[in-house]
Amino acid sequence: MTEWEAVIGLETHVELQTKSKMFCGCPVDFGDEPNTAVCPVCLALPGALPVPNREAIEGILSIGDALNCTLTEDSLFYRKNYFYPDLPKNYQISQYTFPLCVDGHLDVDVDGESTTVGITRVHMEEDTGKSTHVGESGRIHGAEHTLLDFNRAGVPLVEVVTEPDIRSPEQARAYGMELQRIVRALGVSDARLEEGSMRFDANISIRPVGSEELGTRSEVKNVNSLRSMQRAIAYEITRQIEVLESGGSIHLETRHWDEAKGVTKPGRTKEDSADYRYFQDPDLLPLHIDDAWRERVRDRRPKLPAAKRARYRELGADERAADLLTDAGDLGGLFESAVAEGADARTVAIWLTGEVVAYLRREETEVGETSLTASSLARLAEMTTGGDLSATAAKEVLAGVLAGEGNPRDVAEARDLLQISDVNAIEAEVDAVLEQHPQALEKLREGDPKPIGFLVGQVMRATGGKADPRMVQDLIRKKTQE
């Protein structure tokens, strides 16, 4: 029985979050109304000329830098020619030879084991418009006609191509997650698969273990979550093994993932790359990225997710909390600043990954839109460790701060949650309780520890839960010995 090995390469498209499109000033942030963010350039009207968006070039260079690529000194735009109406020019401006970033790598943890995925290239191109196929099937096959909306045509698009270094669906997913974290950390894209601002295509082939030769690959498209990418790749590996083991052969083809049925289905047979008749776009000047520019890109590289995770662990967050804080970009920053202001790391990590994450999900909001700040977290942590607030009360205060009720002290006062830290006041309550329960006091004095819980409970009730239970217990012990 042959043992098979999967060989997987990923192509990832990332839409950059610039204000304007790649080659014209049309807005990238458009509504649902079709063809309202278009102009002579992105509609390919005669005589219109493209001019590259500098911010988009900065964006792709940041991505290439974060993926440990060499930033190409002299780079060119090409025309990729094809006949499909989603771009009105009949070609897509893309890159071919001399892409902006080459020869990088990304380290990815799979089940606690570190692996490295080679990055072949990262190149700049433009997104296409959206086609709606109208007809009974709602699909391209059997459509009566097609409607075109060019709002998305010309949005800056970065393509990241890996080496065929990936060996399992799990590794593919881990790579996808890490890449998503990186582009979010760089602030160049929101990288949402479900909204199409990040899209994965997987090239998959199998070969007998030990073989160096690559098998014929199929390309799987249409995965709209990292989970479905993992499922689609796993399905495709099984399918290819079954085909080969039953004496069949794999065809070079594009296959579409059907999420509902959990299968890939054949699409068009792949054109070879010569069919795109790539040639340099004469409308666009060469790009020259000099040493100074490369240095600027390196200098502004923010702390990347892998470094952040390590840092949060170092500060005292546990593994799960460190992952959560890294994924929720703003929360990690908040964590670091609060700890810098003296807050206890473990306490803050627990609040952020517990109450705060739950609140943000429930209210469908971002932490930046709430009144929670690093200082308020630090104050809250201080009040808790200082004995002003019980752990339970602290969570209630946190909810109040998130809801915009004010700073922790105001919320604690308004909600009447401050613990009584005045020893004399608590002592008076303790005395009153002991007076009401002489038998309990007697038992304690005789060395029976049982009544202590009852007595503490009575004092807590008398103070409306605002006494520090530990202090109450100490006071009762002291009275016993009098």
Place this chain on the structure above:
Amino acid sequence: MPVEIDIERVAHLARIALTDDEMAAYGKQLVHILEHAERVQALPTDGVEPTSHPLPMVNAFRSDEVTDPLSRDDALAGAPDVEDGYFRVPKILDE
């Protein structure tokens, strides 16, 4: 060196329908062009910097600023067929 060209394939790639006469004529012209390229390629270019553009310029950029798009009516004005604010085109695949 004789240059050969598959004019039928070239025409198909460009989605241009050619008659037999046109194929013969354009085929001949394309061969001339390719022969010229061959002659250029035969020149000694050691020590010559490669150029990729006729102008000695690089990095013409625009800053990331939004300009007003066309009104939708203007955008669709030249379209042969329109439906609900969309450009409408015939079915894409004959299958």
